[in-house]
Amino acid sequence: MINFFRNIRKKLAEENKPAKYLRYAIGEIFLVVVGILIALQINNWNQNRIEKKVEKRLLQELFVNLEYNEQSLKSDIAEEYKAARSVNQVLIILENRLPYHDSMDYHFGRAQYSPDIVLSTTAFSSIESRGFDIVSSDGLRNAIITLFDNDYKSLVAKTVRLENQFWPSSLLPLYHKYFRLKSMEGSPFNDGLDSTPVDYEALLNDQQYHNMIKHRGGFRYQAAALKEDALEKTVQLKNQIREYLE
Numbered sequence: 568m569i570n571f572f573r574n575i576r577k578k579l580a581e582e583n584k585p586a587k588y589l590r591y592a593i594g595e596i597f598l599v600v601v602g603i604l605i606a607l608q609i610n611n612w613n614q615n616r617i618e619k620k621v622e623k624r625l626l627q628e629l630f631v632n633l634e635y636n637e638q639s640l641k642s643d644i645a646e647e648y649k650a651a652r653s654v655n656q657v658l659i660i661l662e663n664r665l666p667y668h669d670s671m672d673y674h675f676g677r678a679q680y681s682p683d684i685v686l687s688t689t690a691f692s693s694i695e696s697r698g699f700d701i702v703s704s705d706g707l708r709n710a711i712i713t714l715f716d717n718d719y720k721s722l723v724a725k726t727v728r729l730e731n732q733f734w735p736s737s738l739l740p741l742y743h744k745y746f747r748l749k750s751m752e753g754s755p756f757n758d759g760l761d762s763t764p765v766d767y768e769a770l771l772n773d774q775q776y777h778n779m780i781k782h783r784g785g786f787r788y789q790a791a792a793l794k795e796d797a798l799e800k801t802v803q804l805k806n807q808i809r810e811y812l813e
Contacts, residue, residue, distance in 0.1 A: 618701060619703075621697070621701060622701050622702060622703060623812065625690060625693055625694050625697065625701060625702075626702070626808050626811065626812060627812070628689070628690035628693065629690035629691060629694065629711065629808060630805060630808050630809065630812075631687075631690070632687040632688065632689060632690045632691070633801055633804060633805040633808070634805065635687045636686050636687055636801050637798065637801050637802060637805065639684075639685050639686060639687075640686075640794050640797055640798040640801060641798065642682070643682045643684065643794050644791050644794050644795055644798065646680070646682040647681075647682065647787045647788075647790050647791035647794065648787070648791055649677060649680075650677055650678060650680045650681065650783075650787045651784050651787035651788055651791070653673070653674040653675075653676075653677035653678045653680075654674075654678045654780055654781075654783055654784030654787060655784065656671075656674040656678075657671075657674050657675060657678045657780055658777075658780065658781065658784070660674070661770075661771060661776075661777055661780075662777075664771050667764065667767045669763070671764075672761040672762055672763050673760070673761050675746060675761075675762040675763075675764065676746075676748070676760035676761045676762035677760055678780060678783060678784075679738070679742055679760075679762065679783070680760055681726075681730055681734075681786075681787070681790065684722065684723055684726060684794075686719055686723075688715055688719070691711065691715040691716075694711065699711075699712065704811060706807075707807060707808065707811055710803075710804050710807055711804065714800055714801065714804050718796075718797055718800055719797065722793055722794065722796075722797045725793055726790050726793060726794075729786045729789060729790055730786070732782075732786075734783075737775075737779055738779040738780075738782075738783060741773070741775065741776050741779060742762075745764055745765060745766060745769070745770045745773070745776065746762040746763065746764055746765065747762065747763050747765055748760075748761070748762055
């Protein structure tokens with residue numbers, strides 16, 4: 568094919584037809600340029616198609632992470648309110664100086680409890696490593712970054728700060744002083760948190776414990792509110808991804 572066009576150029580040159588030769592040369596250059604542009608377009612199309620597949624896979628993985636986080640937060644919120652209700656029961660016991668009964672052990676144990684936050688972020692880390700631009704929608708990309716890089720981190724930091732205000736330095740020593748933890752075996756409440764007072768009368772008279780347990784109840788409600796806010800944002804992003812992938 569190259570020899571064919573070379574022969575045409577040679578013939579035009581020998582016939583001293585420079586104008587025709589120039590037009591032919593320009594046409595040939597044009598065809599070469601068009602060919603290059605078409606090849607580039609095909610390459611870009613293939614690259615975009617590959618990136619779309621990667622984007623879809625990563626968003627599907629992120630959707631699964633969000634489903635896990637939704638269930639984890641729902642479970643944590645339920646545990647926070649259970650602990651808060653037990654705190655209220657303990658306060659009723661203390662303020663009314665009720666006679667001890669072993670059914671109180673559940674609430675004494677549950678009042679100390681705080682669930683750990685467990686959130687799945689593996690897909691977000693994959694997107695971050697790949698580059699956030701893999702998510703082609705600006706709105707969706709910003710929503711993902713905001714939830715995982717800001718909201719989740721803020722949730723963890725705030726709940727840790729709530730726990731660290733009193734639990735390690737004040738309430739935990741009182742807990743060790745006044746309670747022994749029951750074994751899970753034989754517990755009527757079947758969660759292993761039941762705590763039996765070792766000196767019930769002293770516990771009733773310890774105002775520091777009364778104050779600390781009140782703070783503990785307030786923390787449980789604060790933590791529940793923080794997790795409810797994170798849960799709402801998690802569900803919103805999950806729905807946003809579902810709509811984007813449909």
